[in-house]
Amino acid sequence: MELSTATLLGAWVSIFLTICILSFLYEDNPVYKLAEHLFLGVSIAVSVVEAYYGTFKPNMLDPVGRAATAVASGSDPGWDAVSVIPLLLCGVLFLKLVPKLSWVARIPIAFLVAMFAGLKLTGEANANLMTQVAESMPNLGQLWIDHGLWDWSADGAGVISGLVLVLGLCACLLHFYFSAPHNRPLRVVSRFGVLMLMFGFGASFGYTVMGRISLAIGRAQELLGLDRSLEQNAVVHPRIATLASIVLLVGVLAVWKLRGGKPESDEATES
Amino acid sequence: MKRTLPLIITFFVGIVMVGEFFIPHYGYRMLTDEFLQWGLVLAAAAYLLGIVNLIQVNIPKITQRKPDWFYKLIMLLSLAITLAIGFIGGQDRQVEGAAYRWVYSSVFTPLSATMFSLLAFYIASAAFRAFRARNLDAGLLLGAAMLVMLARVPIGENLPYIGEGLGHLMNWIMDVPNTAARRSIFIGGALGAIATGLRVILGLERSHLGD
Incomplete structure (x- = not known):
């Protein structure tokens, strides 16, 4: 099997950069910081390039170009002419860099914030308020017919779970209700809400940890060549790349330590 | 004005x-x-x-050689190079063999995945120090997290007698108590977003204008 030099180099670079980031587990060091800043630069550039080709070009530059061509040829630019307005707003936004005229940049900022505020106002009310409330009210009759009180084979679906869901939700909401003092009856309900929240936070925490660990497993698989075919591994040699990267990194860290290198936090404490 | x-x-x-x-x-x-x-x-x-x-x-x-100037230089260089190859690549930047695609798959993807995977170690370390079943609340937090983690790995799924039940229990925790807690937060968040949106539109909230 043949792989291009770029693919081969890409595999080795990927492994080397993975090791560089993982070196932070030892302590903050120059190699990690190098990889971190490389990541910063690349990720900002990727965001900008994707924003340009995904939004800027199709929604503004292309219509403006079409309108300009139409005007130049003496025909009607039609709706495309409207795209001059966002172009002007973008131009005004960059006046933020001119101290004397920076206040003018408030106009596009006001437009942007108001647009998203208006959109979120109805969007949140519709999606996260009305829908969530409607979804939370269980159809107990249907639950009884389908699952009875508790159906273990359907992950505990049934009347009990339906009631726990709606009562738990009400209790959690009441826990965050501060317009009335939390005296005895409200305190009991609020306490139930806290227990539900703890349950929920614990489950979310476990879910997040597992997500992160599966990412870590993915990286380990790449380092050990378990995510490639045997033929690809025979060309890329990921384990040799990993070993070489570790040796190189240990060498760099040893030299850094011998030259009196310290993590940034230690330096800050000393100064 | x-x-x-x-x-x-x-x-x-x-x-x-x-x-x-x-x-x-x-x-x-x-x-x-x-x-x-x-x-x-x-x-x-x-x-x-x-x-x-x-x-x-x-x-x-960078020009004044302030601390960490070299890393700033690396950041700006990587930014400039990636921007350049992204714009030179144009609409074909993501095709097989394009330089931008190489940067994306060989630099950006592994770096971002490793950065996020690094959090796994710190979350686990923080949990080890912070999770103590001192009272009922902490016990529930710890128990739910342990159950969800155990039920999502092969060793938990294959435990004799309780392996299958663990999966059902995890799904129940995710579907019922976790949904109730998350929904309450979503509803609270939605109310907050509506209130903030209204304040912005009515001009009561002006922080975005630098006031």
Whole structure:
């Protein structure tokens, strides 16, 4: 099997950069910081390039170009002419860099914030308020017919779970209700809400940890060549790349330590 | 003028966008769609403004050899090179063999995945120090987290007698108590977003204008 030099180099670079980031587990060091800043630069550039080709070009530059061509040829630019307005707003936004005229940049900022505020106002009310409330009210009759009180084979679906869901939700909401003092009856309900929240936070925490660990497993698989075919591994040699990267990194860290290198936090404490 | 005009624009645009929900007319929808496109274009332009700001902040640090100047240089170089190959690649930047695709798959993807996977070690370490079943609340937190983690790995799924039940229990925890807790937070968040949105549109919240 043949792989291009770029693919081969890409595999080795990927492994080397993975090791560089993982070196932070030892302590903050120059190699990690190098990889971190490389990541910063690349990720900002990727965001900008994707924003340009995904939004800027199709929604503004292309219509403006079409309108300009139409005007130049003496025909009607039609709706495309409207795209001059966002172009002007973008131009005004960059006046933020001119101290004397920076206040003018408030106009596009006001437009942007108001647009998203208006959109979120109805969007949140519709999606996260009305829908969530409607979804939370269980159809107990249907639950009884389908699952009875508790159906273990359907992950505990049934009347009990339906009631726990709606009562738990009400209790959690009441826990965050501060317009009335939390005296005895409200305190009991609020306490139930806290227990539900703890349950929920614990489950979310476990879910997040597992997500992160599966990412870590993915990286380990790449380092050990378990995510490639045997033929690809025979060309890329990921384990040799990993070993070489570790040796190189240990060498760099040893030299850094011998030259009196310290993590940034230690330096800050000393100064 | 400096303050009133942005406030008038905020009110007008905000009311127009809210009106979309109440006026189901195609002409009105076209207007709000156009506003949305302009907003997205402005948000993309804000990225460019951010880059200019990044350069303005970091170039003096590099030229004056301030601490960590070398890392700033690496950041700006990687930014410039990736931008250049992204724009040179154009619409074909993601095709097989393109330089931008190489940077994306060999530098960006492994770096971002490793950065996030690094958190696994710190979350586990923090949990080990913070999770103590001192009372019922902490016990529930710990128990739910342990159950979800155990039920999602092969060793938990294959435990004799309780392996299958663990999966059902995990699904119940995710579907019922976790949903109740998450929904309460979503509803609270939605109420907060509505209140903030109203404050912005009515000009009571002016922090975005630098006030």
